[in-house]
Amino acid sequence: MLCQKKIIVTYKTFNIMKVNEIMANLEAKHPGENEYLQAVREVLETIEEEYNKHPEFEAAKIVERIVEPDRIFTFRVTWVDDKGQVQTNLGYRVQFNAALGAYKGGLRFHPKVNVSMLKFLGFEQIFKNSLTNLPLGGGKGGADFDPVGKSDAEIMRFCQAFMYELWRNIGPDQDSPAGDVGVGGREIGYLYGAYKKLAREHSTGALTGKSYGWGGSLIRPEATGFGAIYYVERMVKQQGDKMEGKRIALSGFGNVAWGAATKAVELGAKVVAISGPDGVCEIPDGITKEMIDYMLDMRASNRNKVEDMATKFPGKAKFTAGKKAWIVKCDIAMPCAFQNELAEEDAKMLLANGVKYVAEVSNMGCQPAAIAAIQAAKVPFGPGKAVNAGGVATSGLEICQNAGHINWTAPEVDQKLHKIMNDIYDMCVEHGKMADGTINYVKGANIAGFMRVAKAMVAQGII
Numbered sequence: 001m002l003c004q005k006k007i008i009v010t011y012k013t014f015n016i017m018k019v020n021e022i023m024a025n026l027e028a029k030h031p032g033e034n035e036y037l038q039a040v041r042e043v044l045e046t047i048e049e050e051y052n053k054h055p056e057f058e059a060a061k062i063v064e065r066i067v068e069p070d071r072i073f074t075f076r077v078t079w080v081d082d083k084g085q086v087q088t089n090l091g092y093r094v095q096f097n098a099a100l101g102a103y104k105g106g107l108r109f110h111p112k113v114n115v116s117m118l119k120f121l122g123f124e125q126i127f128k129n130s131l132t133n134l135p136l137g138g139g140k141g142g143a144d145f146d147p148v149g150k151s152d153a154e155i156m157r158f159c160q161a162f163m164y165e166l167w168r169n170i171g172p173d174q175d176s177p178a179g180d181v182g183v184g185g186r187e188i189g190y191l192y193g194a195y196k197k198l199a200r201e202h203s204t205g206a207l208t209g210k211s212y213g214w215g216g217s218l219i220r221p222e223a224t225g226f227g228a229i230y231y232v233e234r235m236v237k238q239q240g241d242k243m244e245g246k247r248i249a250l251s252g253f254g255n256v257a258w259g260a261a262t263k264a265v266e267l268g269a270k271v272v273a274i275s276g277p278d279g280v281c282e283i284p285d286g287i288t289k290e291m292i293d294y295m296l297d298m299r300a301s302n303r304n305k306v307e308d309m310a311t312k313f314p315g316k317a318k319f320t321a322g323k324k325a326w327i328v329k330c331d332i333a334m335p336c337a338f339q340n341e342l343a344e345e346d347a348k349m350l351l352a353n354g355v356k357y358v359a360e361v362s363n364m365g366c367q368p369a370a371i372a373a374i375q376a377a378k379v380p381f382g383p384g385k386a387v388n389a390g391g392v393a394t395s396g397l398e399i400c401q402n403a404g405h406i407n408w409t410a411p412e413v414d415q416k417l418h419k420i421m422n423d424i425y426d427m428c429v430e431h432g433k434m435a436d437g438t439i440n441y442v443k444g445a446n447i448a449g450f451m452r453v454a455k456a457m458v459a460q461g462i463i
């Protein structure tokens, strides 16, 4: 009797996660890795209650294990520019967690890339990939290489030099990178060519986002944006509302914003803003098919200027330098560019202008104070790891097609993508339903994503 009591007391006292203690340890161990610490804190705070109902998780120290990557590769990438000068960059691959499958996640080429950024992205990727219900572990990589202003030949030489190092650590059953900011179809082509030459095998599943015709999947380029709109459509329906006629402000003008704009227009919504590092383009009558096509030219030019849209379509798009997309009055705000791009003051401006929904399409696109302000105003908020999961989900479908040596048609892939997004949405509702009937999509996504990984880790033992 006494003994039993003691066990219960011990369990209650020690077998629970203490977020502040864990965060204090991580802050001491990884000082200055702010994005990574931000991403970890958000997940731990929202899963804490559910986690503590599972003593088997704490017994296996799941949280302490899941917050540290399995391993990180850091390597020097040296290449020769068009002037014949030798350039050196830093390349990385963070292999974060392989409980559910081989490591999977994009490569980001951007001058600000560092370990903290890739650890936050890799950490988010674990739960996002879990939400897709496909056998995908979590990883991320990239380099502090700036593609802006680089020639096509320079991009190719950089991708080849990057692969000299990375090729040994990737493969369809080991780790399969894809694109992210600064890495699109062209870069994946050069990366794959180099991989194939070095590895001496045509192993298409080693990279995703390939072009159609040599292993790429139809709908993969559109998938992140399409998936985001499928998710937002469910958020809108949940409120008894419809997409038709909604004014949408998107940030960025890259692959993700392009896909989202395409599907939004198809559903009868109006995209009234896109943006870039140079400012915002307001499009009062809504973006047209020609303008959406022109987004691809803007990306291919490597100029990184949204002003080009206003120059090409005078009278239709109005450029304002130095401002964000959030100054434009809209019903739905969808950050599609970079982490922490939507700050608290942006959220307040959106709310003052009557925004009805906010959905992150970029990874961790909103700052914590912005999310808090949006949620406090009872405006439905969709978190990136759920909203943008269509991209990696379709990468998973690309790997399936590669493994089976088959190509699915565009409607076949789109239908599977749509089902995956609907399932993710349903899981977020199931785990995010609050006592007052509202849905906390952040909580729902984190719990649903975490549970699958944690159960797999427990089942696979202490490794």
Ligand code: 2IT
Pocket (backbone or CB within 6 Å): 104, 105, 106, 107, 128, 176, 177, 178, 179, 180, 181, 208, 363, 388, 389, 391, 392, 393, 395
């Ligand atoms: O953030 C992401 O999910 C991506 N950049 C896509 C990753 C992938 O492996 O397709």
